[in-house]
Amino acid sequence: MRDAYSYPPSMRRLVNELSKLPSIGMKSAVRLAYALIEPSNSSAEQLAEAISAARTALRYCEECFSLTESTVCSVCTDESRNRAVVCVVEKPSDIISIERSGDFNGLYHVLHGLWSPMRGVEPSSVRINELSTRLEKLGCVEEVILATSTTVEGDATAMYIANMLKGADIRVTRLAQGLPMGGELEYADELTLSHALAGRQSID
Amino acid sequence: MRDAYSYPPSMRRLVNELSKLPSIGMKSAVRLAYALIEPSNSSAEQLAEAISAARTALRYCEECFSLTESTVCSVCTDESRNRAVVCVVEKPSDIISIERSGDFNGLYHVLHGLWSPMRGVEPSSVRINELSTRLEKLGCVEEVILATSTTVEGDATAMYIANMLKGADIRVTRLAQGLPMGGELEYADELTLSHALAGRQSID
Numbered sequence: 039m040r041d042a043y044s045y046p047p048s049m050r051r052l053v054n055e056l057s058k059l060p061s062i063g064m065k066s067a068v069r070l071a072y073a074l075i076e077p078s079n080s081s082a083e084q085l086a087e088a089i090s091a092a093r094t095a096l097r098y099c100e101e102c103f104s105l106t107e108s109t110v111c112s113v114c115t116d117e118s119r120n121r122a123v124v125c126v127v128e129k130p131s132d133i134i135s136i137e138r139s140g141d142f143n144g145l146y147h148v149l150h151g152l153w154s155p156m157r158g159v160e161p162s163s164v165r166i167n168e169l170s171t172r173l174e175k176l177g178c179v180e181e182v183i184l185a186t187s188t189t190v191e192g193d194a195t196a197m198y199i200a201n202m203l204k205g206a207d208i209r210v211t212r213l214a215q216g217l218p219m220g221g222e223l224e225y226a227d228e229l230t231l232s233h234a235l236a237g238r239q240s241i242d
Numbered sequence: 243m244r245d246a247y248s249y250p251p252s253m254r255r256l257v258n259e260l261s262k263l264p265s266i267g268m269k270s271a272v273r274l275a276y277a278l279i280e281p282s283n284s285s286a287e288q289l290a291e292a293i294s295a296a297r298t299a300l301r302y303c304e305e306c307f308s309l310t311e312s313t314v315c316s317v318c319t320d321e322s323r324n325r326a327v328v329c330v331v332e333k334p335s336d337i338i339s340i341e342r343s344g345d346f347n348g349l350y351h352v353l354h355g356l357w358s359p360m361r362g363v364e365p366s367s368v369r370i371n372e373l374s375t376r377l378e379k380l381g382c383v384e385e386v387i388l389a390t391s392t393t394v395e396g397d398a399t400a401m402y403i404a405n406m407l408k409g410a411d412i413r414v415t416r417l418a419q420g421l422p423m424g425g426e427l428e429y430a431d432e433l434t435l436s437h438a439l440a441g442r443q444s445i446d
Contacts, residue, residue, distance in 0.1 A: 044338065046311040048299040055289040060277050061270070068335060073264050075296050082293055085259040089290040092279050095252040107250040131272060134248065
């Protein structure tokens, strides 16, 4: 039996590296590899450079652990932001979502994960201890908004932090749960409806 | 109105470069970017290197235009392959598919595209002229198998090549069209069934 022709080593290596990315299977990896080796595709070199540059330049903010190219991020250094409110999120991209709403002017704290006994993630392995250290350091915090996801893990993490902050003179809040905008009652699940009912508000 | 926090420049650049890849939208680009900048992800550097290495090492075979790291690919230099049969395919990955079947031992010719009047792709901009030059050079070719897709463009390209080779003493064939293996009649479209009927074969 003769050897079948297969891709040259550098192509196999590229496909292999691409297939390690999240949600990229073998077929997508091959398609991406072809796009990347296309001689007319000048942006492939740009991508290689962008990966290296980002890995060199980016770090986590020493204060809030969001992404930054400095020691401290632009939110933490922004004197116009309200230092009395800290919004706790799971990951840096959540900050972008909240900033897009335009309705928050406080500081952030990125946990980089959620407490998940099922997956063996302890509270100590996400940045919860760093949160209490930071609140002490800031001194003036009046409110901590827990903006973790409304999943089992997000809720558990929020409860854990709320317990931790009991006794401190800080108001602890959680993002409202209810129907999403444009959400039809017909398609809302029972749990969402329960929360929407429990959190119902008077119309003045 | 204050500036909302957004990603640092190197992150924005990385997301932007990733979103230029085929079938990678903005959300996927952000998810991939996070995976690539993750400090514990050592394979991100590997990917950046693999892209550069592949772009430097890979070229198209001077004979058949498949991918190779040499001047001529391993199929074209393989003395054990049958030089009397040339299989014409659209792209290098099609070679991998045919090789996987294990039933072909001839040479290949990669067109790098298909004739598509609708998208303004002329036969001269895919490697059809190179095919006739090559057949002349090889001299001994008895059969050309047209293995382009069974799409409008694949069929048109096959017809174009068949016409071009008229008069030359070469048998021109096309891959059989019919029901795929495991294909249920119920789900076969009319055109596939028409081809399957027209190409029906006696059972000896």
